[in-house]
Amino acid sequence: RVQTGATLQEVNDAVLPYDLWLPHQPESKWVSTVGAAIACDNDSTFGVRYGKILNCLLSAQIVTGTGEILELGHRKAHFTSSGYKLMHLLAGSEGTLGVITEATLKLEPIPSVRRVDMLVFPRLGAAVDYLSRLLKAGLCLEAAHINCKRRLKFYTHTYKQKYGRDPEIPAWAEALLAISFAGDQDVVDFQRAYALKLAKDFEAQLVEERELVDSWWTSKYTLAFDPFKQKWPDSQTKKKFGAADPGVPVGRLEEFYHKFVEVAEKHRLEIIGMNAYLEHPNSIGFSLSCAVFVDYRDADEVKRFREYHDELCKLAIAFEGTMSTFMSDTYQKAPYLELEHGPSLQYMLQIKKMFDPKGILNPGKKFPREAVKR
Template sequence: MNAPTAVSHLVPEFHPRPVPQALIDALQSRFGAQCSTAAAVREQHGRDESSFEVPPPAAVVFAEKTQDVADAVALAAQYEVPVIPFGVGSSLEGHLLAVQGGISIDLGRMNKVLSINPEDLTVTVQAGVTRKQLNDEIRSTGLFFPIDPGADATLGGMSATRASGTNAVRYGTMRENVLGLEVVTASGEVIRTGTRAKKSSAGYDLTRLMVGSEGTLGVITEITLRLYPIPEAISAAICSFPSIEAAVRTVIQVIQLGVPIARVELIDHHTVRMVNAHSKLGLREEPMLLMEFHGSPAGVKEQAETVQEIANEFGGNAFEWATTPEERTRLWTARHNAYFAAIQSRPGCRAISTDTCVPISRLADCLLDSVKEADGSGIPYFLVGHVGDGNFHFGYLLDPNDPREREVAEDLNHKLVSRALNLGGTCTGEHGVGLHKMDFLVTEAGTGAVEMMRTIKRALDPKNIMNPGKIFSL
């Protein structure tokens, strides 16, 4: 497989389309105070957690119901102006940036849990519901929603980017856990895909088409999700290792032996140091696995003992257990704050955060060579990984005013992703393509497959108004 020949997207292309005053007037007439052109509001909706700088959208519409979204999209379509869905702004690859101008539709106020069906293990929510909110509201049912990307993202955004996270090794990704959707199309029409049934052979799988489409085919307004019983027993543990290789070899053997571990996170020694400083912890500053086991008390005990035996073979030591909810929450909160801990470790920096995913058998090959390159670059970085499914993340911490550092960081990203592709992996395991991985998508999927995606895009969005300039160019 041939990697791209140039460093991918050092600066995104910015080609704004005109936003007629007539459209702004029409939006303000329809939405009143729900439509804002204030600079502070527009700027908030014109940036995410990526390092790209792009001018903000021309206006922001705060949708409160599906009809609001439909009316806003229909007006934008009338004037052929881009529409960019917005959840909480936690995306990492420039998904919500207005690279062609346009308007932002904020779905944060659409935050109702519409129906809970505990007997069927399903729930239907509006797109602005966050994962933490959902789990708080359904806790009394004895059920939970397991997909946990770290950030308290909206479920609409998680569906649009096909998110996964720490629990994916056991429970899968959004792809496996979204049963149906309500979507506003590029013309402003409202359609539904899927049902609450566990399976269907009826027609094209439009649900899977929309999950991962990153807002380029429609605006997701409702989602029907799978739920799971809260495990009878949950136990978490941390284990330090003499090297990253030892930790990774442990994970590979755990997965290949079929141990049904729920979570297994790799944190390198740099990141442990950053997390200790940020979260006031005293973790050993060595490569570490943070693990969680779900099941019956006997099953959890058996899983944990098996993993501990494997870890011992690779020099794992200082197994520490967290069996109370408070202890587990403290550990996982520290892990989820690793990004912010890293940012604070170098004041004023920006992070180029990237992820790849490879077959589990090639994880060590991909990860160790990438660590060696990062260590030799002189660029500070952090490394975390949902390594149970071969997915890991590098964050390169750069001075935004130093073009050389950006070039070095992008070169590291280029080499990392190219390596993953050559090992049979993917350019992104969960962040999505957005702006940053567009060239790599062509390398991974091939020109024919990407052209098929373009054909679908043109058919469903002939005016190219749905989050244009993301995933691929037209």
């Protein structure tokens, strides 16, 4: 049981002596509080094995907009079929239903060994097909992330800082997949060997340059950077990272990637690239980061970024997907909630009014202020 003002890293530091960990591990774990992780429903490095925060959350205490204290969830049981699953409403709620004050979290044993590898593919679709084959074979992936070729350069900035050059990646490579296996040494070795054997059927090439693999893992998980040499490119001093976070059907990832590039170029934005996080346990479910640089001092460029963001949101819905997978709705997506949810949005509004009848909790998030007051 934790107070939700604790960061995810503080929770793991506290349970480390017991050889346990909380596997919900976003890159922001040093600053992301437990409450923020629930309210924003952010991503995790290890989502393909452990899922997102709801897979770790057993129960939560909230203070509603009327000041009432409620316990939502199933105490220390791992699941329940009793009543409605009100606790699930908290994930991605952005503090609009209540202030989350305490949470009961499910911990896991720390694996003794981890092996991280990277493979390059001639296209994004081949990387997806390969992942599907690994899961079909029965392999237990701990982490899996697909980067387009553009995004790889963003994540390997630490490598360039250290060696003074870009890493060597084949010119034909259009996608890079990073995977990890964890557990007992013999099990990890077997799974890795089998995975590399299957890779030959998908025109994949193993990245032999361990410095590159370690650089990516540092960027993604440990964040142990040299001072003032973070993963953010030097241009972050001039332009900032801006992204849309849509989700699309598995079979349409490559098609959506080309649309992302097309839309970014249309709005004259410098492209960072696409990263596809796998966030559903033991299956392929994408959480996308479609990133560009934005000069926040240039009003016109900020306007073009917002237009780019809105267009990608609508496009994801047209692809039978969702406009948000880890940033939640924020103010930017609120105007399009009805486009995604249709008539069910009114049911959501009624739920909001039950928890917060005066509309005092994060007003303007999810719904316009006037909609809650009516």
